Every structure is written in C-alpha cells, then in structure tokens.
Amino acid sequence: MSLWADKYRPKTLDDLDYHGKISNMLSSLATSGDFPHLLFHGPSGAGKKTRILATLRQIYGPNIEKLKVDPKVFVTATKRKLEFNVVSSPNHLEITPSDMNNNDRVVIQDLLKEVAQTETIDFTHVADHKNRFKVVIINEAELLTRDAQAALRRTMEKYSANIRLVLVCNSISSIIEPIKSRTLLIRVAAPTDEEMGSVFEKVLRDQPEVAKSFPADETERQQIYSKIAKVTDHNLRTGLLLLEALYSYNPSITTKTPMIMPDWENVIKKLAIGIVTERTVSKLQQSRTDLYELISHSIPAKLILKKLTIEFWRLVDEDSKIKDKDTVKMDIVQQASIFDERLSLGSKDIFHLEGFITKVMVVLEKNVS
C-alpha cells in the first residue's frame, strides 16, 4: 500500500489539479520540439517535481518511469575518489548536488559533459527527430556552489543540441544571473486553500471507506481542509500526509480534531512561551538544554530561529503586559535578521541561538510594565 501522497500524484499534464496556465505552457513547450532549459521555482510541496515528470512523460512517453540507480565514480582534482548515485531512465537523469558536498563542480563538469557529448541514438523514434536530447534534472539547485553554477554556463549553450537542463529550487535568489538568463523561469506557486481542498476532496471521493470518517457536511470538511493548509504552510505533500495521519489516528474526524503537530514544533512553542514569560539568566540556562536537544535531533538551527521568531511575534500580540507592541516586534525581527546572518556565516550554532534569545529577553524587559 502506498502513501496517498504518492498514490494520487498526477502522472500526466492533463491530470494536474491546479495552475492550468502552467500546464498549458508546459504542454505547448513539450509538443513544439523547441524545448528550452527550464528553471522551476516555488515553495516545497507546490508540485514542481510532479509537473516536471508529467512534462517529460508527455515528451518521451511512459519510458520515463523505468528508473534505475547507477553508482558513478568521479576523481576530484586532489585524486580523491568520489562515489555517488545517479537516478536515470533511458531519457533523463537526475542528480542532487547535496550528495556531493563541495565537489559538485567536478561532477557537473564531468557528468554533464559526458552526457552532452554523446548523442542519443534511438531507433524507436527514427521518424521523430525532434527530441534527440537527454534531460538532466538538477534537484535543489540553490545548493549548487558558485563554481558549479559557473561551470554550467557554457555547457548549457555549447551542448544544447544534446542536453536540456531542468533546475529545481525553492528560491532563485542564490542562482547566478547568467544561469537565470539562459533558462525559462517557471514559477510554481503554492496551492491556495481552495485548491488544496479540491485535491483532498478528490482523494476522499476516490475512497468511500475513508470518506465515512470525515464529516458529511461540506462546509465542515472545508474547515478541516483549510486548517490542514494552514498548519502545513500550504505544502500539498505534507497536507496529504497529515490527512492520512488524521484518518489513521482518529476513528472519526470533526472540525475540533486537533492537528497532529511534530514534536519539535511543540518544544519550540514551549520554549518561546517560557522566554516571553520569564526573562532571567536561569531561564537562559534552561533554554540551552532545550536548544541542544533540538539541535541533536538534527533540526536545523535556522529553522529553530525562524520558528522562534514567528512564535515571538504571535506571543507579543497576545501578551497584554507589553506596551508599544510594534516597536517590540520590529526589534525582535531586526535581531532575528542579524542572528540569522550570523548563523550562516558562523559555525557554532548554539552561540547565535542563545545570543538571539538573550537579545529578545532584553528587548522584552525594556518594554514590559
């Protein structure tokens, strides 16, 4: 039995539930035979990957799903051997730069050139000369180092007869300008409440068994859906997972059923409440244990900082003792921005998280009557 998120993943461009404009655009690109390099960007769970695979399916047919994993070996400049896996089908291959750490430049240079310099000989499509290129999907393209991105530049132009790149990333801020100018940007926005709702609705309609444990009234169902959309930040994948989890945890679901939150979010929430109510040195020491706990469960420090900031924002709004709420909020966000930068520059996360908490305590202390 597969997860709903996988089971109900649309396979073709026509099956896609929302962003009709993008689907039309992709399908006209796929049929024209004039397929440019693409750069998909959008929040996670918005459906970037689904759209790419659907497009590829339109170009190459179901062949695209015959995936295999090839281990590849590369030799770096320092003669160190580097092994990593390439997921490939006859017509495309997929790489994830985070697998290869700082050596992504070597991989990009070697692998892409190797693919690009070999022409596809395909006897099954003798009549069809249009799509004689291979597609290389680069996941998490924002993690490519500058060097690797620079290495892509000329390859994209020089070998464009044999290769098309599809870059996938959450934000294009760290993609260098020359790459952006060589690709067609495709923005995949997160689904709205209604769009998520209609997807959930479709899933339930498909399984009458499951639908029984949800309220029969449509507006009540919609309320649950928007609740799910809210806690998952409009991430459709986690949304579906959450829906499935709700179903398997609760015999019947009403609008009052609490959402299942990850433990670490609850820990952060408690931590934030503690800091706002008690601003002392001993509290700071306590929070250190909490922070260490979170970090040792490999919650990224940046995520902790972001969640804390959002929690503080909410708590300041609710707390009646704080005067001049706007200034407090502004100060907290400003501190967050400073410490967030330090987190990316520095190497010892705990210092910066503690520094941030201390600063927030100072800001609050000044403004509490």
Add this chain to the structure above:
Amino acid sequence: MSTPWVEKYRPKKLDEVSAQSNVIRVLSNQLKSANMPHLLFYGPPGTGKTSTILAMARELFGPQLMKSRVLELNASDERGISIVRDKVKNFARLSVTNPTPEDKENYPCPPYKLIILDEADSMTFDAQSALRRIMENYSHITRFCIICNYITRIIDPITSRCSKFRFSPLNSANSLATLKMISQSEELDIDDDSLTQILDISNGDLRKSINFLQTGHKLFGEDSIENIAGLIPQNLVQSLIETLQSKNLNKIYEFLYMLVLKSYNSATILTSLHSCLLLKNIYLNSEQKIEVSRILYETDSKLSSGSDEFIQMLNLFLQLSKIF
C-alpha cells in the same frame, strides 16, 4: 530546436557586433596591422565580449586555421593551477603552423596563436599568477585574451600586461535592431512594444533578451511578458507599498506570507522595490531615499550570505514601513 539563437546569431565579423563602437574601432585597426597586444575584456554579461573575440579570431585566422590556432577555455573546463601549467603552457609554447596558401590569401593569418580565457573571474588567484610568466615568455608566438565580468577579481600583474577594454551595457536602439533582425529571420509575429518590454526586463543584457525571445516567444500570447520573465506585476508592487504605508504590522506579515506562497523570490522583490522607491518615486524626500537604499543594501548583503529569506524580508518590510 537545434541551436540556441544566441549561438546561431552570434556575429561572424567584427563589424556585425552591435554597439561597442569604440572597442570595435580599436580592434579593427589592430586587425589591419595584424599585430595585437594581450587583451582583457571586461563588462556586464551579454554585452558582446565573447562574441567580439570569437569574431576577431575568425577574421584573423579564418575558419580552418582557427581550429589549430585558438584555444578556448571557460569555466566549464577544469582551470586549476595544474591546467594552466600543463595545457595552457603546452599550447602556448607550440610554434605556429604555416597557414595554407588559400588561408593566407584571404585572411591576415598573423604568426601567433590565441588563447581565450573566458569567464576568467572564476579562476583562482594561484592559477592566475601561474599565468604571469607564461604570458611574457611566449609573447612572441601567443596572445592571450582574458574575459571577465569583474575586473577586480583579476590580479594586478595580469591586468598590467593587457590592454583593457570595457564593454558597456548596450543601449536600447542597438539591441532593438538586433532583436528585430532575429525576429524577422525567425518569422516571429511580435510587435515593437513587446520587444521593447523584453529589453527593459533584461537591462542591456542582449543575450538575456535573445534567450528570452527564444524561450518565451510561443507563450507571449498566453501570458503577460512580466509574468513569463518571473517579475512581480506592477499592481502587486503597488499594493505592497500601500501595505507598508499602512504601518499595520500584522497586515505586512500576512502580505509577506502571501508573497512567499506565491513564490515571488526575494531578489526580485528587492529589485522591484528598488526601482519603484528609488528610481521612480517622487513622494519620498532625499533623506528617506538614503535610508531606503541603506536598508535595501543591508538586506541584499544578508541574503547573499545565505540567510533565511522570510526573516530577512520581514525585517526589510518592517524597516521600510518605519520610513514612510
């Protein structure tokens, strides 16, 4: 699709290079005398640096001889110090071959080879310093052409050995002519207004506009050009500024959340705020503008060091709302 238009319409002769008349004049003179110094081209992307040197090499050697006389290395090739020591040095010290009589008749065929180091600003300093002596030692048979975006990334000893040419961003009249030429020979149905809009988006980067014309021309009817280019629609920027002016922090927070969900990325938000608040805006006084540019600068610097977009943008918006 076979070749990208950028390659297809790359100028074949020096005179065909759009704009850059100063550079072209100097270079054509050198072409006549068939003698040239080491060259260093710098300037923003898409201004014709690579095109110029490729066209020049073609005119110097002709298409046949070019293969043996020109070595082109760019950032997609390994260019560490070992490559400079081996490949570049070996090529540099080869003596020149004799051109065939036909080539000699049609092209100047000067007695030296040409090494083009494209995107040289991504070379390490070590590799660059390894170049220093090579450039001098073999100057009787080899010329270098170094191309980069940022001249500050090239070490001084190299810059002092070359004659420098700055490529300025193209003016719109020239680029418009090129785009028109391309759209005519590709038989595109596109009006001048859309072409001008494409040029506006690409900020003087001709390659960007040509690429955009190629990738996007089929979609122009279906969607606005701004949208295809991934820019933020003007009315959204307007309502963003209105929200900032309202000084209602929670409203600002909601607005940002909406922007993030719609996946408008912070770099474009920054640029559109910059053009809207600093370049066009009339209702801010000078002091406010100074403050705005300081805040934009700080956010940009924090973002480029890889910090979280949501927090940085929230900070940016809150700081900006303080100014209004």
